[in-house]
Each structure stands twice: as structure tokens, then as C-alpha cells.
Amino acid sequence: MRVGVIGYGYWGPNLVRNFVESPHFEVAMVSDLDEAKRKRVKMRHPNVKTTARADELIRSTDIDLVAIATPVHTHFELAMAALKAGKHVFVEKPITTNAEEAMRLIDEADKRGAILAVDHTFLFTGAVRKLKELVAKKALGNVYYYDSVRVNLGLFQSDVSVVCDLAVHDFAITDYLFNEQPEIVSASGSSHIPGSQRNVAYITVQHASGLISHVNVNWLAPVKIRQTLIGGAEKMVVYDDMEPSEKIKIYDHGVTLSAQPQTEEEILQMRIGYRKGDVLSPKLDTREALAVELDHLADCLANNRTPINDGKLGARVVQMMEAAEKSMCSNGAPIHLKALD
Amino acid sequence: MRVGVIGYGYWGPNLVRNFVESPHFEVAMVSDLDEAKRKRVKMRHPNVKTTARADELIRSTDIDLVAIATPVHTHFELAMAALKAGKHVFVEKPITTNAEEAMRLIDEADKRGAILAVDHTFLFTGAVRKLKELVAKKALGNVYYYDSVRVNLGLFQSDVSVVCDLAVHDFAITDYLFNEQPEIVSASGSSHIPGSQRNVAYITVQHASGLISHVNVNWLAPVKIRQTLIGGAEKMVVYDDMEPSEKIKIYDHGVTLSAQPQTEEEILQMRIGYRKGDVLSPKLDTREALAVELDHLADCLANNRTPINDGKLGARVVQMMEAAEKSMCSNGAPIHLKALD
Amino acid sequence: MRVGVIGYGYWGPNLVRNFVESPHFEVAMVSDLDEAKRKRVKMRHPNVKTTARADELIRSTDIDLVAIATPVHTHFELAMAALKAGKHVFVEKPITTNAEEAMRLIDEADKRGAILAVDHTFLFTGAVRKLKELVAKKALGNVYYYDSVRVNLGLFQSDVSVVCDLAVHDFAITDYLFNEQPEIVSASGSSHIPGSQRNVAYITVQHASGLISHVNVNWLAPVKIRQTLIGGAEKMVVYDDMEPSEKIKIYDHGVTLSAQPQTEEEILQMRIGYRKGDVLSPKLDTREALAVELDHLADCLANNRTPINDGKLGARVVQMMEAAEKSMCSNGAPIHLKALD
């Protein structure tokens, strides 16, 4: 499978390196507008062609899969061109700036039988795969909440907000883990740097099942925090991505209700018992997430399977992102979501 | 100054112990409906009178100050009766269940020249006093956000929600630290235990100055977290109340903007620099907060000063609490606040 | 069982409080040389007799068990007098200042059929009991090492060194957990405060089985650390007593050896594999250790059983303490130990 990579900025080098090291892929070409970046490609990978022109890469008959690692507002146009040129597409998150464009890409890919995958790398970490395994086998019981803090100092981006940069990770993770349509999004945020988009945002998403998810993202925090609490009726999880090894802890904790109280006095005296048991930190696969993701992509390409990070997941993530931005514009007003298509 | 304490449940014993140990107060009487609790008082404090009847305590001529540590829905009636009986009042947080009742207590106290103080103990911790000192001398620069996580397993309360139990701490702290009228409250929350009030809530409060404050409270978290981030233009703070000694860290971190970009391309290339300097963990006063609070109360009583935790602060806290509950009922819809009276 | 407590200084009040709250004991008398301390007893426990004279307490026919919480150098004389007066004895750690005196107390108690127990409270914590359970069922496999850091700022004691104050905890724990006779003790230490005994010490103890234990104690450390690593062939443990809840973590980690190498070259190429599995933090009993200890003491008194913290364990602890002090005097020279009596 021959790959062309558009964009060699922040994330592109990781993509190229992982494609190069994968037994399933061969990097044929890299395009970037910046000559210095093209030179860096040549230095590191002398056998890879470079070009300033993305369209040259897209039209190249040497290429089966186009990977797109450019600013978000360019994703739609480049991905659509690649699909129309008969390529499979692997595009950075978020797939597009709005859900409508995402749906058009999905339609185009479907029509052509092309694979359209979105690089939501977090889904392929050992930690999130372990969480998926736990949720899938209902180890947590009925899930009550997902509560994530994703803050640090920078990197400010000029064309997108902190929601588009950081919260989309949690939108993708909750979609993947829980497989539930969000119903209501309420978000508040703020921009503290003149000429910049919102650098802090607090987003709450409610689902029909009663699951509530909350995402706290901030580019102006003094410390880096990547901590998610997941509460279930049977067990609870702390997922701390800054921990070097014990990233996931499963708490055998919960509440137990005593027999239903009858009178008001009994209600006021209602006893909720607390159950505290062992804490388990399961061994996690430590393989680089992007390498795992490329294996999955190769498998989907070879066997014509739908990737877990397909365009539809990407579109749903964008739908939540749009809803969050819209709610922030009206100070938290609830935005009701419906299933796409 | 002779004190009568109504309620010897969860918090009452702390009150009585601190009043007893204070050189400024003498505990004359304690009332509680529960005989076992009255016996406990007698065992620990043989010289203190006990009664089952709060009204007996309130009417007693031996008492100058009535301290109220009963369930929230009883605060108004008891405090009003005490004020009308010519006593000063020190009431547990929150002062009442709604702002209207709080205002009536304030009026009554004003009319009688009585002191009306609310036991927002957190304001008297070494940590919050240090934060007040930092904010007062503008050490943080323009404050951008206050972001607090206050979660743990239990204790569920039957008559109030997690907002009334935990978020009011942050409402009091932000009121005290920043002295700004909140403008918009948006909140979402959920109840996961049948017959119980909301056990998880996410509240965002916006202020005219651009300050945004966010409070995350949860009674169903597997771990206890008490962490607040405060971001300012000059410095940033992490306040972690679970740390045994270094509860406050002041980060000399921030962003620096380069010269204003002109063209769109320049805007997209806008460089925001990150400044990272030393981190300071200042020595904090470790005296028990409640003892400090009682000293302040004694000083206000002796010199007829207004406590920092006066009825008005208490009323503003309740106003925020009411707004949060109201917003939660409509899934985050913004509630606009005006200054009380 | 009626108890007399000698000494109401630092630890005495804990003893009295726990004896008072125990259903198995009744406190008849407390002696202390200091009148202020006797008054404190009276204030807190109006029904307990007090006296300035330990001998009065020891001779009292109202008393079955004498608890001794005085400076270490007075333990021997007081305990011997109590035994000779026909009492059972519960003495603070360390039992005496030297093993010879400890043996004499053991003989006296044996002769009289009296219980002689030493207050090594740590043995009764939920954490150490869990460790004992793990070691007893050989869950760790062959135990390689026990490595403990027990440091903080103060409290300096004038009559004993940091070994006598802190390291004896680890001597008692290793004796209890592993039940092995130490063979060689090597220790180094230093005194940095004029007129004070050693405030820092590093002690290594070797056992016949290959187990090596190491204790690092320090009264001049900027932070409080209570951390013990225990390495076994099958599992490894981190016991961090400063953790509020997850004090013990059991690591399913270890090494695996490949087939035995033959030639020197093979030896140099020897591959040792690393095994990393789950980490488990077991639920621990959180009951106050001293209360558990008094239950055990009551059980031993009632049923004439030998306490796990009997005089012999106390004597072996003192033997290690003496060896450590002796080795420190000759800069780490190995001191060989033989089984007592």
C-alpha cells in the first residue's frame, strides 16, 4: 500500500515515520508548501519524493492512500480531491470543520468504495483499548458519567479553538467507548488572548441512557493534566494519562442503597452505604498508538473492513464540536442533537 | 460572649469544641432533638446545659450568640427566631435555601444591629487566606479563570444536592477572592441514585471582567480530589487541598504575545510565546480554620465590625446556588444574575 | 481487666483513650510526675484516679495490667517492678535499652505466668497485617529484600537516637513478617545537632535465607516519607504509609531467566527477561491500629495466649537496635548476631 502524506508540520513527521516503519505501507511522496520542511523529509527519508503541490501528490498514480496532516480548514477540500482521484483517505482529526462537509466526504467514499479514516490516535492507545474492553464486557455496570480534564500551557492555535484541539479527543473516546447518541450539549468558554479563539472551555453532554459526560479543556493551565474519571454502578475508573505506567486504575467502589424508606423522616434518614474494595491497575499494551492505528488501517484496507475510526465517527465528533461552539456563543444554552443522516 | 449551639450532628461537635477552646466564648447550652446526641454533649462537656428544644435555647437569657448547625431547610426559621429574640447569629452554610429568605434575615439583623455570620469555614483556611492576599495585591495579574474540582465518594445527603453541599464552598471562595458580581450561570448535572438529589454537577459562572469560574462537584467519584486552578495574566496557581503541606503552588508561568500581526497570513502564523519560571509554594498558616473564624467572629462582635462571611456574602452564595439549580433544570440554559437589592 | 497507665506524655493519652474505649479494659489509674498532665487526665477522664507515684500505681490491688509509656531508660525498672507485683505488663517500644534486660523481663514474666507485651503498634495496622497475610501464603515468592525509608523533620528526642525512635518499627515489622533470625548488621549514621544523638542512620541486615533488609531513618528530612519496597521472586510490593488510601500496591512484576548459559560469552550475553503485569491495591482494614492491638492483648490475657508482640519479639528488636548502634560506632563494621537465649 503506497502512501502520500500531505503536510509535514507538527504531526506529519510522526505519520511519515510510522508509515515508514510499518510493514504494511510504503511512503511514496510527501508534500508541503514549505521548502525547509521538504528538505527535512529528504534528509530523513532520502528515497521519498517531495513536492510543494498537494494536487501533484493527489493525482500521482504511485499512491493508493492519501494521508492529510494540514490545518483543519483545508481537510475537506483535500480529502474530497483525494477521494475523487480514487484514493483512500486518512485525515487528521477533526475530519472537517463542520458535520455537513463530513457527511459529503462519507458519501463520496461510500460511492467509491474507498476507506475514509480519521486519525483519532487516542482510540488506539493501550489505555483506551483497555477501557473499551471494560465497557464492552460491562465490567463497570451501568455507566453514570465520564469526566475529563485536559489542560496544559499552550500550544495555542490560531485558526481553531481549544475545543477543536483538545475536546475532540474526548468526543471521540466517549463515542467509541459508549456508542451512544448524545442528546444535549451545553458549553461555556472564554478567550483571554486578543485575536485568539477560545482557550478555555467546559462542555457537558447528556445522553438518553442517563450518561453525562463532561470535558474541561484549557490552553492556559500552569500544569499539564490529562485525567478522566468514569463512574459506573459497579466499578469506577481513574484514567491518568500523565502517569508513566499505571495509567488506569479500576476501583471496586460504589454505593449500596438500603431498603426503600417510606416516611419523610425515613427519607431524611436514608442511608446510602459506601462500598470500597480493591483497586486494580491492569497491565496495558505500551505499543505506540499510531503504529497500532496503522495496523488497523492496513487490516481494513486489505480486508475491506470499516475502521473503528471511520468517517462516521469523525462526523459525530464534529457534530459535538459544532454544538459546543454554538452553545458557547449563547452562554451555555442547550443544543439538542439528532443522529446524523 | 455566651453561645448556644443548635444541632449536635455532623458539624455541631466541631463548633462546640472550638467555641469551648476559644478564649472569647463560653458555651452555655446545646440543643438537639436526639437524646443520644445530648448525652454525648454531657459526657464531653459536663458543664454545658442541654435541651431537646431549640426554642428554649433561643429564648434563654444566658445566651448572646446562637450558632445553628441543623439541616439547611431549618436555617431560616431558627435564625429568624434567634434574631427576633435579640441574639447574634452564626449559621452553617448555606445560610438559607433561597436568596429571598437570606435577604429577610439580613434585614432583620440590620434592623436590630445584630451580627449575622455564615459559617463558610473555607474562607478562613491558611490556603484561601493566602490566595486572598495574592489576589488583593494583584500578584496574579488580571485573573482569567477559577477552575475547581471537588469530588469524592459520598456523603450523600437526602435533602440537598451536591451543589448545596460542595459547590457552595467555591461560590463563597470566588465571591471572597474576586469580589465580582456573577453575570451568567450555566449548569448541568445528574442524579444517578433513585430518590436522591443531583449527585454530580458542572457549573460555569461568567463575570463582567472576563473572569470565568467553573466548579465540578461529584459525590460518586472513586477518589477524593480537591483541586483548584487559578489562571492570571502574570501568574497561575494550583491549590490542592489534599496535599499535606504544599497546598498552594504559584507558577511564574504565562504567555507572551508578539507584536500584533497585520495580515491574515500573519494572524495564522501568530506566535504566542510561553513563559515558564520558578514555582513557589508559600508557607501557610496551619491553624484550624474554624478557630481562626471564631477569632474573627469574636473581633466583629466586640468591635461591631462586619464579618467577611456576613449574611450578604451568604445571600450571594445562595443566589448562585439557586441559579445553578435552575439552570440544571433546563439543561444548562444561561441564568442571568443581578446584584441583590 | 483493670489497667494502670504510667506516663501521660506523648503516647500515654492515646493509650488511655484506647483503653477507655475498649470493651475489654477499664482504666483504674494513671500516673505521671507532671501535675499539669495529671490534671489533663482528670479533665478528660474524671473517674480515673491519678498519682504522681508510679510505685503507688504498681502496688495498687485495683490493677491487673500495667501499661508503661515513659522514657525508654525507665522501662526495665518499671516493668520489672510491675511483674514482681504480680501484674501483666504492656510496655512501649522498645521494650528496654538492651537485650540483656529484655531477657530478664521475659524470664520474670515466664516464671510468673504473666503476659509481657510490647507496644509495636505498626504490627497491627491494616497494611502490615495485609503484608503478613501475603508473606504467610507465599504470594511474593522467595523474598529478596525489604527496603524502608522512614524520614521526616523531627521530633528529635534527647535520650535516644533515630534508630531507637524510628528504625525499631522496621525491626519489628521484618521480624514479624519474615520470622528469620538476622545474621549480620551493618550500620552507619551521624549526629548533626550538637548534644543530640544520631539523627540519621542507614542500617542493613542480612539473613541466612538471602533476605537483605535495609532501613533509612532521618530526623532532618524536608519531607515526610514512609515508604517500603519488598521484592520477591514472584511479586513485589510498595507500601507507602503516607498514601491516604492505597497504602499497599502489589506488583505482578519480576524477572525471568532464560536457559542457563554455558560459555563465558553466553554468560555475557545472558538474557534476563522482565515481566510486568497488573498492579493490585488491596482493600485494607482501616481500624485504628492501637484498638486492634488492645483487642489482641485482651484475647491473649483472657485465653492465656502468647501475643505476637511478646517480650521475645521485643528483645529481638532491641538486639538489632544494639547491633546497629554498635556497628555505627565502628563505621559500618559487621556485627554478627546469634539467636537470643
Place this chain on the structure above:
Amino acid sequence: MRVGVIGYGYWGPNLVRNFVESPHFEVAMVSDLDEAKRKRVKMRHPNVKTTARADELIRSTDIDLVAIATPVHTHFELAMAALKAGKHVFVEKPITTNAEEAMRLIDEADKRGAILAVDHTFLFTGAVRKLKELVAKKALGNVYYYDSVRVNLGLFQSDVSVVCDLAVHDFAITDYLFNEQPEIVSASGSSHIPGSQRNVAYITVQHASGLISHVNVNWLAPVKIRQTLIGGAEKMVVYDDMEPSEKIKIYDHGVTLSAQPQTEEEILQMRIGYRKGDVLSPKLDTREALAVELDHLADCLANNRTPINDGKLGARVVQMMEAAEKSMCSNGAPIHLKALD
């Protein structure tokens, strides 16, 4: 300055990469016995010559500086050959397996006016440079102790013990920071894996000034710990190398002595006061230590200066290592050291 690097195993690639990226050096040749490793060099650095024969590299007239990254027992022979061939030498730590060989290298280098530097990379970390700065300006006051824990799981080495692998870091750091001749070394250790050298060791070093340093190294620990406490009369430091950003904390803590007690009773009552002040975490230079070290090496080569990590420091480190191994063979017996040469 043209460099030849002998050995492209674990550390060699880091050396080559840093020499390549340095403006001061040019890598002319790399030698390794293993063809696969030579191929790796060629793949990454197509312009660098490779050879299987170290002597070819050493004799090459294209080379001014020979860097040696081979197993420890080969250092002496290779370094001596390189010096005799008129090269400067930069050799991995430890410089040799014994101090006598180290002295012969120093003599040879001195005779020829060649630079002989030992790669003690830790000396060039931002953290250790900050510590040096603090000690140099006497910010800690009289230094009482240096206490280091350096443990993790693996990597076992077949030809050297954990002392040679890990403790030498602390020997180099203490030599650099305090510039004091160690007087007495006492060490205990153990080997738990058949056919392997000691995998756990506890080493105490005493100095004339009263400074005591202690090093705890272990290849069989379940967690990675890199923590050093440094206690001084004025301030104390915790240096935790596992912390992502606040690696050094300076505690304004200490003890204060009250007026000298006179009688024995006063001595027993001696009051030592504890002083607890602010904690400062200074900003550290985060540049890669090896790059800083190569800058220093280049500066020394250009200006004929003595490197801080010269052969003499290397020899003193080896002297301590030898003393520790010797003491371990006799169970902690003190080994007295004299200044070398």
C-alpha cells in the same frame, strides 16, 4: 574537531546523534564488532565511515577525539591505545574498572597534553547544575547529608554490578557538588539472580566535614525511583528526577536550637525548634544533558581547559566504586580512602 566513536550499542547512538548535531564536532568514523549495528549507523548517517576494527579507528589520521562506548572492562585498553595514538579521549562512565588503571590513563593524557574526559552525563543536567549553583553559593548552609535512591526493574548487566551501573552516578554527583575527599565507605549488597553480579546495594560514605552520603541502588524494584534528599543547616532539597518539570524543590526548613541546657533534666527537656518556610521549585534548563556536555568538551578542547568531568573525577568515582565492592565482600566493613596520587 573530528570524532571517532567506538561502540554503537546502548549509549553509542546517543553519542553519535549528539556529536552529529553539535556545531563543534564532525563524526568521521564509528566502529562496532556487530555488522547489524554498523548497518544501522550507515542507514542513519550515510556519510559516516564504519569499521569492525577499533584499532583502525584509533589509528585513523582523520580523527582528533576518540569516544568510547563499549563494555567497562574494555575501556582501559581502548583509551590507552587512543591516547598513545595522539587522540583526545571521551570515555563512558566508569572510566575503568579500577583506580590504578584510571591513574595510568591520567598520567598518559597529562604527558601528552591530551584531554581525557569521562561521560558522567548527569553532571550536565539542568538539575545537577542548579544543585551545584546552590551548593557553590552556600545556599543550603553546612551540608549534612546526601541521600539518594536509584532503583528500577532492570536492566541487568552481565559484567558489572548495580554499583557500577547506577551508584557511580551518585559518586560523580557528590564529588562534583561537594568537592570533598571521602574518608570511609561501608556497603552491603546482594545478588538474587544466579550467575549475576549484585543487583542491590546500600552504600554509605563519610567525609571529614561530617557530610554523610548514602546511595540505595536496586535493579529489582517494582517502580522506578530517582530521588535524592540533601539536607543542609539552612535549607534542604528534594531532587526527584522522575518529576516531569519540578525536579528540584528547595525547602526553607530546618531546626533551631534553644539556648544550651545545663542540667541533665534540661538536657532531657531540650527543645529543638522546627522551622518551616516556603518551598521553591526553580526553573531548570531543559536542554539535553549530553548536548551541554559536548559543548563543555568542545570548549575545553578549544581552550585547553580541564573538563569538570576529567579523568581525575573519573578516577575518584572508580575509587569509591572499588571501595564499595570491597566493603560488600566483607559485609559492610569500613574501607578507608586516601586521596589518589
